[in-house]
Amino acid sequence: MDLDPGTIAIIQLAWSRRLGLDDDALAAADRHERIYDVHDEAQEVSFVNLFGREVFSGPGWAAKQVRSISGAELSSDAALLRLSHEHGGCAMATEYLYYADSFPPVPPAEELAVAQEPHFAEALERLCPPDDVIEAKLSHRDSLFVLVDDSDGNSPVPVAGAGYSIRDGILADVAALTAPGLRMRGLGSYVTSIAVEDAMAAGLIPQSRIPSNNVGATRTAAGAGFVPAGMRSSVSLTA
Numbered sequence: 001m002d003l004d005p006g007t008i009a010i011i012q013l014a015w016s017r018r019l020g021l022d023d024d025a026l027a028a029a030d031r032h033e034r035i036y037d038v039h040d041e042a043q044e045v046s047f048v049n050l051f052g053r054e055v056f057s058g059p060g061w062a063a064k065q066v067r068s069i070s071g072a073e074l075s076s077d078a079a080l081l082r083l084s085h086e087h088g089g090c091a092m093a094t095e096y097l098y099y100a101d102s103f104p105p106v107p108p109a110e111e112l113a114v115a116q117e118p119h120f121a122e123a124l125e126r127l128c129p130p131d132d133v134i135e136a137k138l139s140h141r142d143s144l145f146v147l148v149d150d151s152d153g154n155s156p157v158p159v160a161g162a163g164y165s166i167r168d169g170i171l172a173d174v175a176a177l178t179a180p181g182l183r184m185r186g187l188g189s190y191v192t193s194i195a196v197e198d199a200m201a202a203g204l205i206p207q208s209r210i211p212s213n214n215v216g217a218t219r220t221a222a223g224a225g226f227v228p229a230g231m232r233s234s235v236s237l238t239a
Contacts (some may be wrong), residue, residue, distance in 0.1 A: 003227060007101040008051055010205055011229065014170040019048065019055055029053040034071070038063045043237050045084050047074040050097065050230035059237075061087075076212075080235045087237050094233040096218070098208040103200070104193040104225030107186075112147045112159065114194060120146040124158035127179045135211065136175040141165050143172075145194045147187060160187040162195040164206065171207040172199030176220050183216065189223030196224055 003011075012026035019025075025035060034054035045058035047066075054071050056063060065083045066074060073079045077094045121139040124146060138144070141163030148156035159182050164172040174195050178188040196206045208221045212231075 003099055003101050003229070007099065007205055008229075010170055011099060011207075012050065012053075014168045014205075015048065015050055015055075018168055019057060021055070026050060026053050026055070032071070036063050044092070044234055045080050045089065045237065046232060046234035047071075047080065048230065048232045049075060052230075059087075075231055075233060077233045077235060080233055084235050084237060089235040089237060092234045092236050094212040095209045095231065096212060096228060097230045097232065098210065098218075098221045098226035099229050100196050100206045100208075100225045100227070101200070102225060103197055104189075104223075107190070109147065109187060109190050111151060112149055112187075113156065114191075115146045115148050115156065115158075116144050117146075118144060120144075120148060120156070120158045121161050121163070121177075124161050124177055124179060127158070128177055129180070132177060135214070135217075136177040138163055138175060138177045141175065143195065143198060145191055145198070147191050160191045162188070162191040164195050164199050164204075166204065167207065170205060172196075172202070172204035174199065174206050174208050176217070178220075186223060188216075188220035192220055192224035196226075 016023055016025045031052040037057040038060050040059045042059050045062050048055040077091045081089050121144050125133045138161050142165045144163040146158050146161035148158050150156040160178040162176040164174045167173045176188045176192045199206045208226050210217045
């Protein structure tokens, strides 16, 4: 599944603005072209590859070093750590970027209800490992959708949730969380598809930023209709 060219242009606009570039910087760049955004006072070194266009941001000494390094090498935080070691480089994240612009064909889980109250998201977070909770930030999302099981007639029990926050006024940053005992059943993809549909109805482009080591989140995003578009790696500078 490919993204519409108009969708790609809007994503490029959003990222150009987020990176402090001219609005048309990414759209005007040739495929495999690298843009250098150099600020000697920068406290971070980052590398973005989006639809084949590259952006390197950081101090002048870092930009000089990476001119001979391929994009493939820079796509791991290990490369950025090596070049920034003497400057106190500390890994922040390597995340893959996924987007959707069509409604995902995910079968509904008709036996489950959908709730939007924050306390259901908070209850779901209490069921999940802390690292997953920190990554998803579900209860802090602007819009929430939580699948709850109320089949036993007692208090509804949250089983999976998804939500999004508006980013740069254009993108809907989507994340999902599923109770550990109920994973690998498609619930994450289903509730994510609900968030995707809501975001698109609001005129936003759904975006999923997934850490490089989170295979489960990658599977959930793919099941909800997201397609890969690039990555971002970064390190902070403390010296």
